[in-house]
Amino acid sequence: MANLRIGRIADGGALTNVDAVDLTPDSIRITGRIAVGSDYTVEQMKVIRDQLLGLASHDDEVFVPMVFAKDPTLTGMVRVREVRVPIDPGELDEQMRMGPRFDIVADRVGAQPNIESHLIGGWRNTATVATSLPTAWHAVPAAALDYYDGVDTFQTLPTVRTADTGAVNFYRNDGFGAGVTGNATARWSVPEANWYDGAAAIEMLHSPTEWHTVIGRHLAPTAGMDKARAWRLTNGLVRVYPSPAGGTLEVQAYSGGAWGTAKVIKFAAADGVGPYEFNRIHTVAVSRNTPEQCVVRLTVGLEAASLDYPHRVVLDLALRRGDRIIDGRMSTTGQNMLGSVGTDPGEAGTAITGNGGGRTDTAVNSNRFVLLTPAATAFGAGASVLDSSGAGNRKKAWSFGVGWEIGGSGSADPERATDLRNQYFAPFWERTTVVGW
Amino acid sequence: MPVTQRVQAPGDWSLSIDGGRLPTPRQITDMLAVEQYGFSHLVITPAHVDPAAFTATSLFEASRYTGRYIAQEDRTELSGDHVTAWLGDADGKGPSISGNFNANQTLAAWVTHVAGSVAAVPTGSVSGGAGNLDWTRPSGMTPRDSLDYLAYNFGVEWRVRNSILLDVGTITTLYGAGNAVRAIATPDWDGADQGLVALRSRIRVTRSLERYAAAVSAFNGSSIASVNDPTLTYFDAFGNPLWLRKYIEDTSIAGTTELTTLATAHGGADFSWRDMLRVETDSFCPLKDITPGDWIKIWDPDNRIWQLQNEYLAFLLDGPAETHYAGQICWPFLTRIYGITMQIRDGMGVYLVRGVDGEIVDLTDYVRWETGMSTLEVGTDPRRLSAAVRRTGVGK
Numbered sequence: 134m135a136n137l138r139i140g141r142i143a144d145g146g147a148l149t150n151v152d153a154v155d156l157t158p159d160s161i162r163i164t165g166r167i168a169v170g171s172d173y174t175v176e177q178m179k180v181i182r183d184q185l186l187g188l189a190s191h192d193d194e195v196f197v198p199m200v201f202a203k204d205p206t207l208t209g210m211v212r213v214r215e216v217r218v219p220i221d222p223g224e225l226d227e228q229m230r231m232g233p234r235f236d237i238v239a240d241r242v243g244a245q246p247n248i249e250s251h252l253i254g255g256w257r258n259t260a261t262v263a264t265s266l267p268t269a270w271h272a273v274p275a276a277a278l279d280y281y282d283g284v285d286t287f288q289t290l291p292t293v294r295t296a297d298t299g300a301v302n303f304y305r306n307d308g309f310g311a312g313v314t315g316n317a318t319a320r321w322s323v324p325e326a327n328w329y330d331g332a333a334a335i336e337m338l339h340s341p342t343e344w345h346t347v348i349g350r351h352l353a354p355t356a357g358m359d360k361a362r363a364w365r366l367t368n369g370l371v372r373v374y375p376s377p378a379g380g381t382l383e384v385q386a387y388s389g390g391a392w393g394t395a396k397v398i399k400f401a402a403a404d405g406v407g408p409y410e411f412n413r414i415h416t417v418a419v420s421r422n423t424p425e426q427c428v429v430r431l432t433v434g435l436e437a438a439s440l441d442y443p444h445r446v447v448l449d450l451a452l453r454r455g456d457r458i459i460d461g462r463m464s465t466t467g468q469n470m471l472g473s474v475g476t477d478p479g480e481a482g483t484a485i486t487g488n489g490g491g492r493t494d495t496a497v498n499s500n501r502f503v504l505l506t507p508a509a510t511a512f513g514a515g516a517s518v519l520d521s522s523g524a525g526n527r528k529k530a531w532s533f534g535v536g537w538e539i540g541g542s543g544s545a546d547p548e549r550a551t552d553l554r555n556q557y558f559a560p561f562w563e564r565t566t567v568v569g570w
Numbered sequence: 571m572p573v574t575q576r577v578q579a580p581g582d583w584s585l586s587i588d589g590g591r592l593p594t595p596r597q598i599t600d601m602l603a604v605e606q607y608g609f610s611h612l613v614i615t616p617a618h619v620d621p622a623a624f625t626a627t628s629l630f631e632a633s634r635y636t637g638r639y640i641a642q643e644d645r646t647e648l649s650g651d652h653v654t655a656w657l658g659d660a661d662g663k664g665p666s667i668s669g670n671f672n673a674n675q676t677l678a679a680w681v682t683h684v685a686g687s688v689a690a691v692p693t694g695s696v697s698g699g700a701g702n703l704d705w706t707r708p709s710g711m712t713p714r715d716s717l718d719y720l721a722y723n724f725g726v727e728w729r730v731r732n733s734i735l736l737d738v739g740t741i742t743t744l745y746g747a748g749n750a751v752r753a754i755a756t757p758d759w760d761g762a763d764q765g766l767v768a769l770r771s772r773i774r775v776t777r778s779l780e781r782y783a784a785a786v787s788a789f790n791g792s793s794i795a796s797v798n799d800p801t802l803t804y805f806d807a808f809g810n811p812l813w814l815r816k817y818i819e820d821t822s823i824a825g826t827t828e829l830t831t832l833a834t835a836h837g838g839a840d841f842s843w844r845d846m847l848r849v850e851t852d853s854f855c856p857l858k859d860i861t862p863g864d865w866i867k868i869w870d871p872d873n874r875i876w877q878l879q880n881e882y883l884a885f886l887l888d889g890p891a892e893t894h895y896a897g898q899i900c901w902p903f904l905t906r907i908y909g910i911t912m913q914i915r916d917g918m919g920v921y922l923v924r925g926v927d928g929e930i931v932d933l934t935d936y937v938r939w940e941t942g943m944s945t946l947e948v949g950t951d952p953r954r955l956s957a958a959v960r961r962t963g964v965g966k
Binding site: 251253316426460462466529 | 764765871872876878894896897898899900901
């Protein structure tokens with residue numbers, strides 16, 4: 134009957150075969166079928182089923198856009214209350230030609246409602262970077278309307294960053310630094326079709342080449358795939374995913390309308406006995422999944438000369454909308470450790486003026502790779518490595534950031550490595566939600 | 571009914587042991603007759619243990635709440651207060667010493683004097699509090715009141731642990747520095763991560779100006795010193811800055827410098843709103859993870875509960891306010907817990923330890939288990955709370 138887009142179902146494509154729409158003034162009930170055979174394979178059906186169920190399974194993303202092609206007057210934000218996808222006998226068979234029914238019940242919130250982004254933050258606890266340097270920032274879809282966050286907060290210097298999934302307006306406050314209370318509420322609105330422009334997202338492979346967006350916190354690996362390797366964290370500007378083998382990650386930037394060559398990064402940790410390298414990723418889990426920020430948690434294995442690191446080590450990766458830097462944190466429940474992150478293989482680099490990290494010297498796709506940390510550490514210029522060296526620096530956890538300086542030596546504010554460093558040092562917690570008019 | 575433990579206060583508890591489908595055997599309740607076995611100790615452990623494997627002392631060491639058994643309603647409703655009450659109950663009774671006693675001595679010597687001979691609560695560690703105090707302890711003052719006086723004058727706190735040991739020391743000695751936080755209360759998470767235990771909580775905030783003053787004046791009978799709120803935020807109906815003066819009279823203060831210090835000290839608290847926080851958690855056994863007096867982080871931005879690093883610098887607390895949990899940066903508010911009211915839940919162990927013969931009566935099978943939320947009382951410096959607030963207990 135109709136095509137429907139709700140949340141990120143079918144990766145921004147349409148959910149076909151809507152059979153019935155049951156409206157009340159406050160709610161909408163949509164029933165239909167995930168049409169296997171004509172529109173989707175069985176594997177895709179399973180993905181869409183999980184996405185549908187994800188709409189109602191958690192509180193991360195309370196409001197989602199719903200776009201009706203056939204009746205645009207129904208387009209608006211909704212709060213999904215209940216989702217059912219009954220699987221009838223035989224519907225998981227490869228020969229199936231109908232697909233399971235779905236039933237969505239949602240509150241209708243209205244079209245282009247007011248949105249509030251609550252932003253709280255300060256600067257990272259650091260002894261190395263001057264507190265006058267951090268640049269607080271906030272990014273929303275470039276299609277946003279009426280952005281306002283109060284006087285002298287972020288909106289003074291808007292820039293557009295073009296993501297794979299649409300452009301974002303990058304608002305920032307240079308020299309946010311000391312004395313500024315990092316508490317702001319940005320108010321804005323956006324057409325439903327642009328809600329996910331440049332949004333942070335977690336993606337999962339559902340065939341060797343096809344990615345789908347994860348909705349909710351449930352990561353469903355496709356049969357036969359290694360879940361710990363089948364994920365990707367992206368915001369359309371930068372993305373990170375595991376290398377095909379071992380314990381390294383790959384970081385890609387979107388520039389000039391295409392994803393560039395990935396930089397491989399490797400990790401190590403030392404507990405005072407020996408340096409251990411990350412050699413495998415055990416598990417992956419979602420700890421936040423919203424358009425404004427996504428967080429994945431990896432547990433990893435470390436090894437030194439065939440000896441396993443005896444402690445549990447966790448690698449958290451967070452990414453905000455509009456950010457060019459992946460925000461990482463390595464932590465252990467075991468002994469204090471020294472952490473390090475660097476390019477693999479090591480390559481020549483230059484420390485950033487004013488401390489806090491460094492960048493590679495050689496540009497790839499005219500971009501240079503940036504590594505950042507608030508930990509008291511020197512940037513290893515010869516190998517582009519950040520190593521929290523020195524016995525006094527052993528900690529249960531340390532933070533780092535990795536990303537790309539778009540344009541390399543030709544980049545300008547706010548894209549230079551120093552600017553990215555300043556942005557990284559003002560981490561803000563953000564929660565975006567639909568509010569009333 | 572729950573158990574309550576408070577900082578430097580008796581607390582209270584009550585318990586129903588009619589939780590079975592059949593009536594509780596008299597064989598059990600006869601072992602609990604309050605007229606015979608009153609002042610036995612209630613012990614709660616986070617999991618049921620076999621009492622046969624424990625002595626009374628080792629069970630106290632495993633205890634997460636130790637109370638005194640005072641009252642029995644019908645056969646099966648038991649109630650009492652926390653072991654802290656051995657030092658002085660809500661009625662003002664305690665192991666008090668007759669006769670005034672004057673000395674100019676250290677904290678350790680004073681603690682030995684007021685509590686050293688209290689057999690019901692052995693003294694554990696005593697530290698902190700430099701110098702001597704010249705004081706005359708009034709005749710008949712309970713150890714609890716004496717300890718309150720000493721704690722105030724030496725800048726320390728005291729506590730009675732659930733293993734029934736009295737400790738006296740600075741907040742840092744007793745509960746660790748502000749950066750040694752073990753728990754975070756937040757609606758977002760439940761579980762353990764990054765060295766923190768998250769207590770999933772519903773946080774109620776009352777932000778009140780009831781005790782706001784626009785100026786504080788200290789008067790000693792002849793001179794006066796006044797301090798004004800440097801940022802006059804509030805106005806009356808006609809747009810005038812508020813004239814709300816708090817007036818303190820203390821004739822024992824001689825110099826104007828001291829008067830100004832006193833007024834400024836009061837102003838530090840009075841030139842601002844007060845946040846009254848009530849944290850309700852469905853965590854199974856909060857007393858397992860935290861005790862009253864501990865530091866706790868609270869993170870609930872929807873209810874305006876956060877603390878930024880620049881504010882942390884101003885407060886000179888230990889450790890950064892920037893906290894990592896579940897891969898996210900958050901900016902929780904650092905505060906202390908002054909009281910915990912914990913629900914007794916199915917899965918815990920409940921025992922009564924009789925003083926007369928050391929017999930451990932296992933009540934676990936008969937307890938009417940509770941559901942609902944445990945509450946944490948958190949807030950500002952306990953010194954600013956009135957004694958009435960700090961000492962609510964039985965007979966309140």
